[in-house]
Amino acid sequence: MSDRWRAVLRAAAVLVFAVAVTAGLVTALRGQDWSVAARILTPGSVGLVAAAFAVNSVAMVFSWLSWRxxxxxxxxxxxxVTSARIFFVGFLAKFAPGRVWxxxxxxxxxxxxxxGAARMAAVYALTVVISTLTGLALGTVAGLAVLGRTALVLALAAVPVVVCLARPDLVNRGAGRLARLLRRPPPVMSASGRGVRWSIVAQTVCWVVAGVQLWLLAVAQGAPPLRTLPISIGAFALGTVAGVAVVLLPDGLGVREGxxxxALATVLPLPAAGVVTVASRLLCTLSEIAVAGVAVLVSEVVKRRQPHYANAR
Structure with a gap:
């Protein structure tokens, strides 16, 4: 194949990707209930909502650190700069239908x-395994807070994370099994124990911080702060992991909300819980687009201004 045709195919691939992501973003934004903004943005809650936006932005940084x-x-x-560019372009792709983007x-x-592609595929597989394990483990926090001692058996879901901290090689095996489940070649690279442990720590912090975003919105609607905190952290992590499992919907739309x-109906009246749930989706979508967009824009500016980035293109 000539260089000209390769260039044409690359340009076509970029165009298809841009269209898919744009369509996903439009769908995500149009699917929001914007009327909820008037109900959540009361004079007494503006500060909490702004804090929730900032907190979710910080959570995205920890997600990037776990991946990096x-x-x-x-x-x-x-x-x-390079790692942020790779990660956040991929992050925007999650809004397109299907996980392949x-x-x-x-x-x-x-x-x-x-x-190399093999390295990126290995990072992707390991990230999915780590985010799923940590999300499920923190999800038990919500179960324990809601059901009390009768749900102590849920604590068993945290065991895999503890085991992986002690035996990080199991994460590599999990990534291989995930690849086989998806009928893909297994990763040809394995992460070190230190790398896996630090990634688990960063991803756990990401889930906790993201859960605080939900907690702030719930408190703004009158939820009891102390009881709501563990429920918010656990439910957000569990709901997000559940949404990831749904391949056809952009960013697991609707699954996380359920x-x-x-979970929130245990600390708030159902109408208020619904407001918080919808507001969380809206706020997360806006903050994710903003942070990813700014990160990509800044990386592009740096890349163009500094010769060693431009030459690496």
């Missing part, structure tokens, strides 16, 4: 930075 630990661990240093975006952006509504 694995990226560096599997093949050597990747500078901050994120991996394809990571591989494409990684290739432009000299990071989990949050059930």
């Amino acid at each position: 630990v694995l990226l560096v661990d599997l093949g050597g240093p990747v500078d901050t 994120t991996l394809l975006a990571n591989i494409r952006m990684g290739a432009s930075a000299g990071v 989990v949050l509504l059930v």
Whole structure:
């Protein structure tokens, strides 16, 4: 195939990706109940809502750090600007229907930075395993807070995380089994114990901080602060993991809300729980688009201004 046709195919692939992501973003924004903004943004709650937006933005940074630990661990240093560009372009891809877009975006952006496809695929698989395990483990917190001692058996869901901290090689095996389940070649690279542990820690912090976002919105609607905190953290983590399992809907649209509504209804009247649930989706969508968009824009500016980034293109 000639270089000209390769360039045409690359341009076509970029165009298809851009259209898919744009369509996903439009669908995500149009699907929001914007009327909920008037109900959540009362004079006494503006500060809490603003704090929730900021907190969710911080959670995204920890998600990136968890991913970056694995990226560096599997093949050597990747500078901050490049890793942020790869991650956040892939992050925006999650709004497109289907989970394949994120991996394809990571591989494409990684290739432009000299990071091989095998490495990007391994990072993706390991990230899915770690985020799922930590999300399920924190989900038990919500179950324990709602059901009390009768749900102590749910604590068993935290055992895999503890085991993986002690035996990080099990995460690599889990990534291999995930690949086989999806009928894909298993990762050809394995993360070190140190890399897996730090990724688990960063992802756990990400879930906790993201749960605080939901907690702030719930408190703004009158939920009891102390009781609502563990429920918010656990429910958000569990709901997000459940949403990831639904491949056809952009960002698990609707699945996470179902989990949050059930959990929040234990600390708020059902109408208020519904307001918080919808407001959380709206706020998360806006903050994710804003943070990812700013990160990609800043990385592009830095890349164009600094010669060593431009030459790596």
